[in-house]
Amino acid sequence: MKKYEGLFILNMAGREESVKEAIDKVVAEITAAGGKVETIQKMDKRNFARVRNRKVTAGFYVNIIFEAPEATIAALRSRFALNEDVxxxxxxxxPKVAAPAAPVTA
Known part of the structure; x- marks a missing residue:
């Protein structure tokens, strides 16, 4: 299993109080696909620099680091494409975290 980082922009227009529920749904999708969530970093609401759809001008950014088999990433992409909250x-x-270097002795 590889370690992946997923950046999610959640569309919570008019439903800001349900962000936690949307994050829980995203985590449930990842675990249902065979992944294991390590960390969740909620980065608050940000306005888009370029608006493609006038109905959606801002989104809640969430960064999730998880481990999953390589084959499940394509399935997760298609599942989240159908999820209207994402x-x-x-x-x-x-990125791999480098192990701390051993102290140098003189």
């Missing part, structure tokens, strides 16, 4: 999603392979 405005955009982008998956990348999470």
């Amino acid at each position: 405005f955009r999603v982008m998956f990348t392979v999470a």
